[in-house]
Amino acid sequence: MTSLLWLLAALAGAGGWAVLALARGESVSAGWLIAAAVGTYCIAYRFYGRFLASRVTGLDDRRATPAERLANGRDFVPTGRWVLFGHHFAAIAGAGPLVGPVLAAQFGYLPGTLWIVFGVVIAGAVQDYVILFASMRRDGRSLGRMARDEIGPVTGILAMVAILAIMVILLAVLALVVTRSLAESPWGVFTIACTIPIAILMGFWMERWRPGRTLEASAIGVLLLIAALIGGRWVAASPALAPLFTWPAETIAWGIVGYGFLASVLPVWMLLCPRDYLSTFMKIGTITLLAAGLIVVHPPLQMPAFTRFIDGSGPVFAGKLFPFVFITIACGAISGFHALIASGTTPKMLRREGDARLIGYGGMLMESFVAVMAMAAAAALDPGTYFAMNVPLAALGGSVESAATVIQGWGFHFSPADFHALTASVGEQTLLSRTGGAATLAVGIAQVFSTAFGGGLMGLWYHFAIMFEALFILTTVDAGTRVGRFMLQELLGHVWAPLGRTSWYPSSVIASAVIVAGWGYFLIQGVIDPNGGINSLWPLFGISNQLLATVALCVGTTVIVKAGKARYAWVTLLPLTWLLTVTCTASWQKVLSPDPRLGFLALAERTLAMVNAGEMAPGLGRQVAFNARLDALLTTLFVSVTLLVVAVSVREWILVIRGRKPARSLETPFEETAYAG
Amino acid sequence: MRDSRGATHDPRPTTVLRRLERVIRQVAGMPDYRAYLAHARRCHPDRPSLGEREYFAEYLRARYADGPNRCC
Numbered sequence: 001m002t003s004l005l006w007l008l009a010a011l012a013g014a015g016g017w018a019v020l021a022l023a024r025g026e027s028v029s030a031g032w033l034i035a036a037a038v039g040t041y042c043i044a045y046r047f048y049g050r051f052l053a054s055r056v057t058g059l060d061d062r063r064a065t066p067a068e069r070l071a072n073g074r075d076f077v078p079t080g081r082w083v084l085f086g087h088h089f090a091a092i093a094g095a096g097p098l099v100g101p102v103l104a105a106q107f108g109y110l111p112g113t114l115w116i117v118f119g120v121v122i123a124g125a126v127q128d129y130v131i132l133f134a135s136m137r138r139d140g141r142s143l144g145r146m147a148r149d150e151i152g153p154v155t156g157i158l159a160m161v162a163i164l165a166i167m168v169i170l171l172a173v174l175a176l177v178v179t180r181s182l183a184e185s186p187w188g189v190f191t192i193a194c195t196i197p198i199a200i201l202m203g204f205w206m207e208r209w210r211p212g213r214t215l216e217a218s219a220i221g222v223l224l225l226i227a228a229l230i231g232g233r234w235v236a237a238s239p240a241l242a243p244l245f246t247w248p249a250e251t252i253a254w255g256i257v258g259y260g261f262l263a264s265v266l267p268v269w270m271l272l273c274p275r276d277y278l279s280t281f282m283k284i285g286t287i288t289l290l291a292a293g294l295i296v297v298h299p300p301l302q303m304p305a306f307t308r309f310i311d312g313s314g315p316v317f318a319g320k321l322f323p324f325v326f327i328t329i330a331c332g333a334i335s336g337f338h339a340l341i342a343s344g345t346t347p348k349m350l351r352r353e354g355d356a357r358l359i360g361y362g363g364m365l366m367e368s369f370v371a372v373m374a375m376a377a378a379a380a381l382d383p384g385t386y387f388a389m390n391v392p393l394a395a396l397g398g399s400v401e402s403a404a405t406v407i408q409g410w411g412f413h414f415s416p417a418d419f420h421a422l423t424a425s426v427g428e429q430t431l432l433s434r435t436g437g438a439a440t441l442a443v444g445i446a447q448v449f450s451t452a453f454g455g456g457l458m459g460l461w462y463h464f465a466i467m468f469e470a471l472f473i474l475t476t477v478d479a480g481t482r483v484g485r486f487m488l489q490e491l492l493g494h495v496w497a498p499l500g501r502t503s504w505y506p507s508s509v510i511a512s513a514v515i516v517a518g519w520g521y522f523l524i525q526g527v528i529d530p531n532g533g534i535n536s537l538w539p540l541f542g543i544s545n546q547l548l549a550t551v552a553l554c555v556g557t558t559v560i561v562k563a564g565k566a567r568y569a570w571v572t573l574l575p576l577t578w579l580l581t582v583t584c585t586a587s588w589q590k591v592l593s594p595d596p597r598l599g600f601l602a603l604a605e606r607t608l609a610m611v612n613a614g615e616m617a618p619g620l621g622r623q624v625a626f627n628a629r630l631d632a633l634l635t636t637l638f639v640s641v642t643l644l645v646v647a648v649s650v651r652e653w654i655l656v657i658r659g660r661k662p663a664r665s666l667e668t669p670f671e672e673t674a675y676a677g
Numbered sequence: 678m679r680d681s682r683g684a685t686h687d688p689r690p691t692t693v694l695r696r697l698e699r700v701i702r703q704v705a706g707m708p709d710y711r712a713y714l715a716h717a718r719r720c721h722p723d724r725p726s727l728g729e730r731e732y733f734a735e736y737l738r739a740r741y742a743d744g745p746n747r748c749c
Contacts, residue, residue, distance in 0.1 A: 071720065073713030074732075075739040079703050086704040096749040142744050170749050212729050214707040215698060268737045276747065280705045337748045344744045345706070472747075479747045486742055502742065545749070 013039020031298035096331025102437035119333030123575035129360035172522035194228035332371025336548025377444030384414030392532035
């Protein structure tokens, strides 16, 4: 019976890929995309996942997990496998797998989909699983700590600095995505602004008025949130209120900066924690709805499998298919950031060792599925609409009519009248050049939902999707700022001890301000960037996230080698080599390419030349040039740190394999579980 | 509702409603005072257990200070 099911999964996968491969010229249903992905995941989980679990790492259900040995009813809590699967998925899935595929759709739907599906099987899920395994065998220690213990103290500090720097870029780019989707949108701004008082109300409810009643507070929060969503439509239609909430991008960006600072210094219960609950419920609910909607509607994919932009001339972001599809889609195929979660809360909650395969490998397959859905939603849009929404304003000429000339020049059908009608139907004043992917995805989701459930409520579904994305992106910004603050305080504590005390208020304020200033700077620069900001910040984010994955895979390989299983080390070395190739090529091109669209240094030079020729305002020009050089410096720094970690790790592996160094594993010694069966 | 003695001593809640509540709490990463009390009474009967407020504060500290728990 079970083998019949596996056969069915294999057939679904094979059928899906066959249709995608053979269909040329006519449009393919999104259903085939989903079938191909799900079929592949099932086979990978059954065979490769099991190989990793039993052969490479040797999961042992008789061995007590940290959750059992160190149970404290707080963070070390043995948790059922499906519940933990949900918990882990809610922790790893964010805006990354939703936005990356939308941007990569400029190459057509096929390249991105192939990387999402096969990348996760051999890279992303392997990384998440191996790190989860390693942390589980080491009392739930963090990635930075494992890097220090297993490879060396220098690597530990390098890893920590790398994590901090990546976090700054990540927060900036995510905040920029929200800014672009909320600019000049009274409905969106009103709804998102309401989440702050709603969260504070929830916070007081569960901390002061009815302690511990978090579920009650969340139910009230969700209801109020829906009221705010519906109220937003009314605000946008009101001539008196709409101007109050119609904000330009710069104002929104400053608002997010101020809010991020506040959220980092206020007590967790007041703002951060209630928003975290709201966003978790919204996330799980919306993703489930989206899966159901896509399966019911299975819209035809209007984007071609490949577009002409694989040659590197793409208007959404510059660069050829190789290496940039692998950089643009980080989360969904492999995300280094997951290694922090897989060595954070999750390993402390595993009830049995055997569950690690479902949580680590399976959880990442699920995230990859979210990325496939995002790709399907974006590719189901008419390509003309897609490009009108994702190309920087400067390239489109500023109006829908000028955009039509540009987009038709690329050979895509585009009707200004239809675009105006779409804009009106979602209740916005403009959809032109809403770069960053969030708004595009919201239109895609709104189309699916209004066909599947809503009977034409495009505006409501569009703003529902925007709220869902903005809510959990801002939660990541809050939580990230706070974590960054703690990490900085820990680092500063080495310099002057009082700065390391996280409970000392001045230290908290200073560290929060430094972190917020870090990402706030890149955010504001992204907003005023004449090219839209996303096309320089998103690749930087992709590169840094992939480099963090490289560091994680170094730790994973070291753990495997030191466990005396060097013959299986290829499972992590394979993705490690691929990521190094991709990120080094991309970094080289981003820094040194003579094409000013692609290379940071070339961009700086061209901008300064334009200033000298009087074609650009000197103030803005110098700022753009400075930022381009800063981006080049950061890229170089990220690559250098990673190469250093790789070099130190390789040396360690060789020493161990040659027998010059004992293969001493730092695993916690075996202790038998008390659980029956 | 709060002092249901039966539930506190049972590591696997018996009523469907309480089970559902626990699943939601664990998925969303919410504190679960009753589960904590059950654990504390079972494993450390010699030590006094934390009050609800203290437990909530401790839980939040462990969850939001020890590294990222939300991803990109």
